[in-house]
Amino acid sequence: xxxxxxxxxxxxxxxxxxxxxxxxxxxxxxxxxxxxxVMFFFKLPSNGYLTWRPIVIYNPAHFFGVRxxxxxxxxxxxxxxxxxxxxxxxxxxxxxxGSQ
Amino acid sequence: xxNEYLIVLAAILxxxxxxxxxxxxxxxxxxxxxxxAIAIVSAVYWVWDVLVTSRGHWSFNPSYVLEYRLLxxxxxxxxxFVVITFxxxxxxxxxxxxxxxxxx
Numbered sequence: 001x002x003x004x005x006x007x008x009x010x011x012x013x014x015x016x017x018x019x020x021x022x023x024x025x026x027x028x029x030x031x032x033x034x035x036x037x038v039m040f041f042f043k044l045p046s047n048g049y050l051t052w053r054p055i056v057i058y059n060p061a062h063f064f065g066v067r068x069x070x071x072x073x074x075x076x077x078x079x080x081x082x083x084x085x086x087x088x089x090x091x092x093x094x095x096x097x098g099s100q
Numbered sequence: 101x102x103n104e105y106l107i108v109l110a111a112i113l114x115x116x117x118x119x120x121x122x123x124x125x126x127x128x129x130x131x132x133x134x135x136x137a138i139a140i141v142s143a144v145y146w147v148w149d150v151l152v153t154s155r156g157h158w159s160f161n162p163s164y165v166l167e168y169r170l171l172x173x174x175x176x177x178x179x180x181f182v183v184i185t186f187x188x189x190x191x192x193x194x195x196x197x198x199x200x201x202x203x204x
Contacts, residue, residue: 031195034199055164056160058157062157082181085144086185089137097133
């Protein structure tokens with residue numbers, strides 16, 4: 001199994017679990033899903049440019065090999081995890097400040 | 101040009117950064133929460149990135165990055181996570197504001 005594929009999928013699942021564990025429930029909010037859509041829309045040209053140029057060079061030994069345009073599919077799981085972790089922690093710390 | 105990665109980061113950041121100042125968002129009213137979210141997520145992804153870059157998951161084209169490297173990663177790659185986490189919080193807060201103004 002390819003390492004980047006596993007790690008990217010694992011990070012996406014962990015981000016969803018953290019949202020449950022911290023009871024932030026951002027994945028139940030409309031603003032989260034719209035923001036995710038906006039981020040993915042702008043991800044296409046930026047991630048696309050990085051991988052087309054290429055500025056970042058992916059090793060075929062470590063990812064599944066399927067690309068959307070020039071972007072490895074794993075990058076979408078990776079991006080999902082990165083964005084979700086951030087918004088979950090932002091809401092978590094906001095909530096802690098609010099309750100003090 | 102070897103500043104291309106830096107230019108991509110600047111292009112990603114410029115409008116969110118300006119709008120985050122102009123729009124009445126919650127971001128700068130809670131600097132502690134903002135900094136903690138950015139710092140923790142960046143730290144986790146820095147560790148991930150250093151480990152897998154050394155394992156050869158990906159590499160950085162020397163033609164398009166600056167010469168400054170730390171633990172095998174170009175300066176731009178370190179900045180990448182700070183930029184993306186900031187833009188993530190901004191986008192989420194901006195969408196939230198627009199929804200509230202529409203009365204949704």
